[in-house]
Amino acid sequence: MTESSFAQPVPDEWIEAARRGERSAQEALFRRFQRPIYTLALRICQNEDDAMEVMQDTFIKVFASIDQFKQHCPFWGWLRQIAVNMALGRLRKLRRREFTVLGNPPDLTPQRPDDQLDLAGAFARLPAETRAVVWLYDVEGYSHREIADLFGNSVSFSKTQVSRAHARLRELLDGPSGDPLCTTPATL
Amino acid sequence: MHDTRDPLKLRGLPQLDPPGDAWAALEARMQPKPRRAWPWAAAAVLVLVLAGGLFLDRDMPLPDRPEDPELAAWITYSQVLEEQLRSVRGRTAAYRGHQAVAMAELEDMVAAIDASLARAESDELRLMLWQQRALLLDDLVAVHAMGHLANDGSDQPTPIVTRIPVTLASNSL
Numbered sequence: 001m002t003e004s005s006f007a008q009p010v011p012d013e014w015i016e017a018a019r020r021g022e023r024s025a026q027e028a029l030f031r032r033f034q035r036p037i038y039t040l041a042l043r044i045c046q047n048e049d050d051a052m053e054v055m056q057d058t059f060i061k062v063f064a065s066i067d068q069f070k071q072h073c074p075f076w077g078w079l080r081q082i083a084v085n086m087a088l089g090r091l092r093k094l095r096r097r098e099f100t101v102l103g104n105p106p107d108l109t110p111q112r113p114d115d116q117l118d119l120a121g122a123f124a125r126l127p128a129e130t131r132a133v134v135w136l137y138d139v140e141g142y143s144h145r146e147i148a149d150l151f152g153n154s155v156s157f158s159k160t161q162v163s164r165a166h167a168r169l170r171e172l173l174d175g176p177s178g179d180p181l182c183t184t185p186a187t188l
Numbered sequence: 189m190h191d192t193r194d195p196l197k198l199r200g201l202p203q204l205d206p207p208g209d210a211w212a213a214l215e216a217r218m219q220p221k222p223r224r225a226w227p228w229a230a231a232a233v234l235v236l237v238l239a240g241g242l243f244l245d246r247d248m249p250l251p252d253r254p255e256d257p258e259l260a261a262w263i264t265y266s267q268v269l270e271e272q273l274r275s276v277r278g279r280t281a282a283y284r285g286h287q288a289v290a291m292a293e294l295e296d297m298v299a300a301i302d303a304s305l306a307r308a309e310s311d312e313l314r315l316m317l318w319q320q321r322a323l324l325l326d327d328l329v330a331v332h333a334m335g336h337l338a339n340d341g342s343d344q345p346t347p348i349v350t351r352i353p354v355t356l357a358s359n360s361l
Contacts, residue, residue: 019304019307020309021310023312027211030214034205035203035204035205038204038205038206038210039203042204043201051206052206052210052213055206056213056214056217060217060218060316063313064301064316064317065300065301065304066304067303119200123198123201135198137193139198141193166192
């Protein structure tokens with residue numbers, strides 16, 4: 001199985017220098033991991049501003065708590081866990097905002113029932129929590145147990161979310177069938 | 189075992205780049221903003237001292253006196269919160285499971301930040317760490333306070349938590 005896009009080597013000297021607060025080392029770490037973090041955040045949150053904040057929050061936390069990182073683990077795994085926690089935290093915040101301010105999130109997708117969704121568009125149409133679960137399972141290689149722990153839920157919750165996501169994606173990708181959700185979203 | 193992972197090839201979706209100069213944006217966010225935050229920090233400390241009737245512990249080892257007023261404010265605020273913690277810790281006999289877990293996690297994070305502070309060599313990093321430390325302590329006091337109120341519902345509890353304005357935390361981190 002292909003490894004996560006986070007799985008990139010980091011020289012020990014970078015980590016040591018970042019521990020000393022050297023800006024050049026922090027920048028090197030940033031440049032190495034900005035894409036996987038931003039991609040993860042954007043796929044989960046589906047909003048550029050939120051993704052940007054998740055990425056920044058992740059690096060601020062990484063730099064502030066880099067002493068907690070244990071050298072016997074891969075740096076990318078530690079950093080990815082922080083990024084995932086930040087993205088899920090943002091998702092929870094967004095959900096509270098939707099419920100307290102907006103009610104249900106508006107569907108801004110242009111209605112073009114004659115078009116078939118591409119994969120990115122179909123993925124974007126999944127419910128936020130489902131999106132996060134299936135991304136962590138399919139793309140980042142998390143186990144159902146790990147996902148269950150992250151969400152404070154059961155293993156069967158994770159399995160169900162993944163199974164439903166796959167079914168829904170297939171349904172969306174198979175084209176128009178009178179389903180009003182078969183629309184063309186902006187492709188990220 | 190049959191691998192049902194990623195049957196739709198989500199891994200094939202392109203990696204995405206953040207817009208603009210993302211490093212510059214992050215650097216700007218990590219820069220200290222002393223002039224804007226200082227009055228709020230001072231006010232927050234004052235409110236805490238007045239509300240709790242607290243005085244700084246003169247025996248507490250002080251870090252080097254910083255030139256930066258914002259850094260000084262965060263250090264002072266951190267010390268006030270530690271005093272608050274000492275005050276609430278003795279009052280509660282037992283906590284609920286999730287409160288105990290939250291407290292342990294927060295205390296671990298504070299300890300990790302202390303370790304980072306001991307090695308921090310730049311003022312920028314020191315400021316960021318002291319900010320984080322204070323915010324974690326603030327959360328820790330809040331968790332203790334919840335435990336205290338839950339355990340001591342019959343009394344009229346002393347207001348032991350005065351949260352720092354959210355604007356201060358979000359402006360400065």
